[in-house]
Amino acid sequence: MRKFTWFNAVSLTFGFAFLYIPMIILIVYSFNESKLVTVWAGFSTKWYGELLQNEAFLDAAWVTVKVATISSTIATVLGTMAAFVLVRGGRFFGRTLFSGMIYAPLVMPEVITGLSLLLLFISVGLDRGVTTIVLAHATFSMCFVSVVVSSRMVTFDKSLEEAAMDLGCTPWDAFRSVTLPIIAPAVISGWLLAFTLSLDDLVIASFTSGPAATTLPIKIFSAVRLGVSPEINALSTIIIAFVTIGVLTASISTKRAISRQKRDEQMAQQ
Amino acid sequence: MNLARRLLIGVPYLWLFALFLVPFLIVLKISMSDYAISIPPYTPTLDLSEGWAGFRVFWAALDFENYVFLTSDDLYWKAYLSSLQIAALATFFTLLIGFPIAYAMANAPDEWRPSLMMLVILPFWTSFLIRVYAWIGILSNEGFLNQILMWTGLVSEPLVILNTNTAVYIGIVYTYLPFMILPIYSTLEKLDGSLLEAAQDLGCTKIGAFWSVTVHLAKPGVIAGCFLVFIPALGEFVIPSLLGGSKTLMIGKVLWEEFFSNRDWPVASAVAIILLLILIIPIVLFQRNEQKQREADQ
Amino acid sequence: MNATDVFVPWLDADAKPMIEFSGVTKNYGDFTAIDNIDLKIFPREFFALLGPSGCGKTTMMRMLGGFENVTKGTITIDGQDMKGVPANKRAVNMMFQSYALFPHLSVADNLAFGLKRSEMPKSEIKGRVDEMLRLVQLGKFASRKPHQLSGGQRQRVALARALAKAPKLLLLDEPLGALDKKLRQETQFELMDIQEKTGTTFVIVTHDQEEAMTMASRIAVMDHGKLVQVDTPDRIYEAPNSVYVADFIGDVNIIEGRIAKADGEAAELAWAEGHSPIRGMSGAGVSSGQGGAFAIRPEKIVIGTEEPTDVHNRISGEVEDIAYLGNISTYYVRLENGALVKSQTANTRRIARRGITWNDKVWLSWTDTAGIVLAG
16 A cells, blocks of 8 residues: 655655745744844844834725725625626526636736736726726636635535425525535635635736735835845744634544544444 | 626626626727827727717727837837746746645645645735845845855855846745646545555556646646646736836836826736737647546536 | 225325426436336325436426426426425425435524524524434434534434425435445334324436335336336235336346237236246236236246146256345256246245256246336
């Protein structure tokens, strides 16, 4: 059967070192006393303090969170609807176009998505700001949500909905009380994905934002172009910490749920 | 019932239509317009108040001049070629690094695998921009890598890596590595160990069995991984603009500069359209590979 | 016992059917799933739809449940035309093949699900749920989630949930399909018991003929969207109306030939040159001169080493194989014309005492009413 060889151990060690060392260096240097990022001058948390004083960064962070929250919520609603249409919609006029429009944004280069949306907003005379970024983010992340949700929908046992209707539910009631609670994990991970995509996005936001609204990635990008700065290191560390905690919590809780389910199933067989 | 169904289909449909298809058509239209010093910086604009006549004037003014311009200025076709080359080579390097990792994960004990998976996925959730940025500090002349190399005495002068194509390759490999590992791992994980034993039983050497069974069966995953790296790398903007130098030519960066620095929207649109046309080929191939795999799974 | 005590409403011309299919056809595009079916099912019946997969039995049930539309014809339940009545407005409940238990709800909440959506006052729901839990003996498991139950327990929850609203009609789609054999046999009797207690009309879909034979008051054997035979289990077994039904239900020997004589109850089949025709009961539509087949169950064929003299039907052959199944043995006997006939004997004696072994020349015999002559 499978054997874990020395070669495997070496590949894993080097692979994960490659993936993680850059981030570890970043984190370590965020605690560097010196402004010169390449010279270690002792431990300090002063860059975190300065970061918290920096109004521009705080404003951008607030805009980013706001945009991400609103756009991922819209994307989740639209993406879930689209997933239903893809999996259950049956035949309707323009179905091919519809699924094309769901899948195309997934592979569309961000520069093109950004450019095209900007040209749209200009031609309809919509002022660029939070609204336009939200519209842009909701549009491309709804496609990701619909992919996540539809892959869950495919394995959904349709007889559960039929059973609900058989027991007196209207179709909407069946969706609300049976389908939605069951596919909720997929919908939630769709939301999280949309939220992260929005937090992360630089290119589309750069095209669709105006002077009134700057997001954190745009701010970071313009700072980074001038070179490495300890403040950005501190900010990166905070972001990495948030993501790590989030991902760890999510994966531990799913792991627990799975093992609990397995244990229950084993007990039920006895 | 019918109203509900219409709403369910109609709302996401109209949303995508208005915010995906229409913008795309606008790009197509502007790519055939002329540059003008005005706001917006192109002509003609469609004047709906003049009705059909206005539309005809508008239609007559569209041409392929910008596309002709793209072929005449060698900056553009060099940028396309160099993007293709960088994306292809970077994909190859990613495969070279990603395959052994995926293979090792598939061979790892069962109880390690969820944690290993998480370690691969974690960087994917971390900000792309930050992960690219992390390399600036490592690759710069007085950066981490050069400090180590000088300290060990391997080099006497700092290597110039940042702001070269090498840095772009490193950036792409680093940021897209999870996209390569995951599909390969998922095909290797399904691989039945007894197949290898059967191959050896039938007279294959170990390496022969690895080649004819493992590599062969991992092919769909390898192909999927390559496309998942190649397609986004081709239109990449952040990596060349942060890690690349002035000589690094990638089409995403050219488009950005054409739009923001030169404010030549018609040319930027034409650049975008050509990029899409180039992308259609790998996307169709990728789709076909996925389709084949789905059919094989059933 | 008095004739009126026997439950045979289908023989009573005045009995009012609970369900009536008239001229029902169902098409999926070009494919005809149900082909012009007429059928009456009566109150309190335990009615089984039996057939191989793809014969249309599930479609029949789903049309009753309101999950499929009828292309042509009408279905009435209690005299009411069901056209356009959605599933949630029908006094019909269904037990799904996958059980379709809501995984996010406890057993008690699963049982209460339908009641909450009925006109039952809130205060009575709990009592009804407890009553249903008692009926299927799951009182202890009320707060468990479906994945914390064994297969048999899940099956009972599904049954209780479907019965909770006291439907006039209960549809059961392969209700025992997911259980192992031993549990299946126990559950069959439980189902019959519950059907009797609640007085509900049961319509069950199954591909397992043993299950249908054990539980049903009547069985409809289906093939390619048509009803081949609708009858009581014993009639289906003893008097199949076609080779298809005879072959589908239980083990059977089919001997093909030409009908030599047919008068009323009895018929004869000429099957081989130089042998006297086989005598049997006459099946439906049998007439002299046409091609036909003789069907006989293996257990009705007596095997012996000496030629019997007191029966008309006797053939000699050679034992080719013996399958010893513990309680019974099946002898595979090759006839002179090359046909293979199975004869089954109960092993009432110890194995060593059996007189017949491989390659023995034996005689097969059966009475004049043991088999049936069917039209080809």
